[in-house]
Amino acid sequence: MKRVILLIIGLSAAGAVFGQSKSEVQRFQKAMELLRSSPPQVEKARAALEKLTASNPAYAAAWVGLGEAYSAFAPFDAAKARHAFVRGAAAGAERQSMFRWMHNAMNQGWYAYADSAASAYLDLPKTPGAQRVEAEKIRASARFAQSAVLRPENYAFRRLSDSVNRLDMNYFPSISGDNATLYFTARQRSEQSDEVILASQRTSVEWGAAQPLPGSLNTRGNEGAVSIRGDQRVMAFAACERGDGYGSCDIYFSIRRADGTWSEAQNAGPAINTTQWESQPCLSADGRELFFVRESRQGQGNANIWRAELREGRWVDVRPLPATINTPGMESTPFLHADGRSLYFASDGHLGLGGTDLYLSRRLNDTAWSVPQHLAYPLNDHLDNFGLVVRPDGSEAFLARGGMYEGAERVDLYQLSLPKAYQPTPILWWTVWVADRTTGRPVPQSEWSISDPERSATVAHRGPNYQVALPLGSPRGFQIQALGYQLLSERKVLGDRSSDARTDTLWLDPIKSGQRTRLENVYFATDSDVLLPESRPELQSLAAWLKANPSVRVQIQGHTDNQGSAAYNLDLSRRRAEGVYRELTLQGIESNRLEFKGFGMSKPVDSNDSEQGRARNRRTEILIL
Numbered sequence: 001m002k003r004v005i006l007l008i009i010g011l012s013a014a015g016a017v018f019g020q021s022k023s024e025v026q027r028f029q030k031a032m033e034l035l036r037s038s039p040p041q042v043e044k045a046r047a048a049l050e051k052l053t054a055s056n057p058a059y060a061a062a063w064v065g066l067g068e069a070y071s072a073f074a075p076f077d078a079a080k081a082r083h084a085f086v087r088g089a090a091a092g093a094e095r096q097s098m099f100r101w102m103h104n105a106m107n108q109g110w111y112a113y114a115d116s117a118a119s120a121y122l123d124l125p126k127t128p129g130a131q132r133v134e135a136e137k138i139r140a141s142a143r144f145a146q147s148a149v150l151r152p153e154n155y156a157f158r159r160l161s162d163s164v165n166r167l168d169m170n171y172f173p174s175i176s177g178d179n180a181t182l183y184f185t186a187r188q189r190s191e192q193s194d195e196v197i198l199a200s201q202r203t204s205v206e207w208g209a210a211q212p213l214p215g216s217l218n219t220r221g222n223e224g225a226v227s228i229r230g231d232q233r234v235m236a237f238a239a240c241e242r243g244d245g246y247g248s249c250d251i252y253f254s255i256r257r258a259d260g261t262w263s264e265a266q267n268a269g270p271a272i273n274t275t276q277w278e279s280q281p282c283l284s285a286d287g288r289e290l291f292f293v294r295e296s297r298q299g300q301g302n303a304n305i306w307r308a309e310l311r312e313g314r315w316v317d318v319r320p321l322p323a324t325i326n327t328p329g330m331e332s333t334p335f336l337h338a339d340g341r342s343l344y345f346a347s348d349g350h351l352g353l354g355g356t357d358l359y360l361s362r363r364l365n366d367t368a369w370s371v372p373q374h375l376a377y378p379l380n381d382h383l384d385n386f387g388l389v390v391r392p393d394g395s396e397a398f399l400a401r402g403g404m405y406e407g408a409e410r411v412d413l414y415q416l417s418l419p420k421a422y423q424p425t426p427i428l429w430w431t432v433w434v435a436d437r438t439t440g441r442p443v444p445q446s447e448w449s450i451s452d453p454e455r456s457a458t459v460a461h462r463g464p465n466y467q468v469a470l471p472l473g474s475p476r477g478f479q480i481q482a483l484g485y486q487l488l489s490e491r492k493v494l495g496d497r498s499s500d501a502r503t504d505t506l507w508l509d510p511i512k513s514g515q516r517t518r519l520e521n522v523y524f525a526t527d528s529d530v531l532l533p534e535s536r537p538e539l540q541s542l543a544a545w546l547k548a549n550p551s552v553r554v555q556i557q558g559h560t561d562n563q564g565s566a567a568y569n570l571d572l573s574r575r576r577a578e579g580v581y582r583e584l585t586l587q588g589i590e591s592n593r594l595e596f597k598g599f600g601m602s603k604p605v606d607s608n609d610s611e612q613g614r615a616r617n618r619r620t621e622i623l624i625l
Helices: 002-014 023-037 043-053 060-071 080-088 094-107 109-122 131-149 533-548 566-587 611-617
Strands: 169-175 181-187 194-201 226-228 234-240 247-254 279-284 288-295 303-309 314-320 331-336 342-347 359-363 396-402 412-417 426-437 447-452 457-462 465-471 473-483 489-494 501-508 516-517 554-559 594-596 619-624
Touching: 023 060, 023 594, 043 060, 043 314, 080 094, 080 109, 094 131, 131 566, 169 396, 169 412, 181 226, 234 279, 288 331, 303 331, 359 501, 426 611, 447 465, 447 533, 457 473, 489 501, 489 516, 489 533, 501 566, 533 566, 554 566, 566 594, 566 619
Parallel strands: 169 226, 226 279, 247 279, 279 331, 426 501, 554 594
Antiparallel strands: 169 181, 181 194, 226 234, 234 247, 279 288, 288 303, 303 314, 331 342, 342 359, 396 412, 426 465, 447 457, 447 473, 473 489, 516 619, 554 619
16 A cells, blocks of 8 residues: 555646646646545545546546556456556556556456556566566566466365454464464454464364463564464564664563463564564474564665574574575565475565466575475465465464455464465474383483484483474484483384374483493494494484493394395394494494393394394394393
């Protein structure tokens, strides 16, 4: 609407330069004032412009103003708008008429008209270069849109109940890792109303009544654009014009206390916030990445998506996403699914259906992303579409609809089915507890090392439990230690998904002589004693455990399957055990605390008749002496 008002001001000034009578100029300017009024007096303005163009068909500015009145103000009329702009062009305002007509037709979803108007503009001589670029983009988008609307997807949109959409404006949803809680921003339509963050709990059949978050997070100011970490312990959001802010709007964090209340807002600091406009944060499910939007000043139309990484409690490597994602236009509302690969975002710079459209890009590696995929009509249409979030299993999504930036009376949250082509990798929200096998009680001082061999990444953690968004079939290695307990080594692969969340318990045993632990995450090259790089986290954890328990002595034992001769396997198992021994001594473990021995294929723990059994028999163990 801001661009429309600026145009009207320009038309009002232009009305005096076409050689019209003073009375006609005054009538024209009065009609423009009617459109500028709040609320716009559209019917009166149209009637005045109709009379003016009827009495003076050569008044080009009046025709352009009339076209604007029918194409930028409801109720819209495509035929009358086109007639007025064509007459304006014929009266001498070719550039202005076709330039405004192509923009307004695209904004209303009148794609054939936008195509023809952009083509007509491009056929004009000596048009400014920047405006030609705009016209070429609109023509390309209009032609793309005419084809796209013929191939709609079935999204099965369903408005969430009034108990969720309890205020006039409900938007920017965020879903918890276990798919049990929906967070979002809401406010009344009144200008005096401030934004608040609400949460709704999923029941067996529906979402429950949305409630303000308990604690100190919501204030009399505005808190919005919320993003929740998967475990619901940390929340990121945007707030503006605060005393501790660095610019107009900044990103803040709030921590969930033990009693379930939320802490006062903490500014994300100068690594994230600048004198520019930062907003619309997205925390990754594990909280180790932050995506957000930065713009020189809100409303300038040059917003881009940035990414930061959390290392040792500090946000580092803060940089914009590559040009595959970011354009010279505006990108907004990033959402990284819990699979860690699928990025959904809004943009007006990529080919689309008008306004801002929703796109999906897949992470290819640490720095590269796939070419964005346009989400099909009618999820995208000529209005501004943004703020899509996807539930953990990837089958459904949430977003706000209603024309938030088009002066809507209401904006509500909707749930929709996501077509297969746009779905992320399904994940299961997995909570793992560690407990004393003897007492059954959690072990709060547990030190965790969690390795992801597919990404060659390792996460350190401390506490009695760990939560992770785990794609089905994706392995995780766990090395867990606590003072006075035997080292625990586990490798888990979840193969089934019967619910959104799952809880498991791993058991720690007090240290005593004769205990045996299988090193589940030690790997060798085939038929070799060469340790593979993905073994490093396990061996580092083993060395740390030995250092924390200096009185413990262990024997490293190597075992093989029955493929090959007994002599060959005995030698291979001994060399592999020796390889682990050497690695531990390199990490500072005294050699007099270590022994190594190979057993070849003499001590199987499973049948060698299947590959699965043989894999279990190929192993490295430690025995406490």
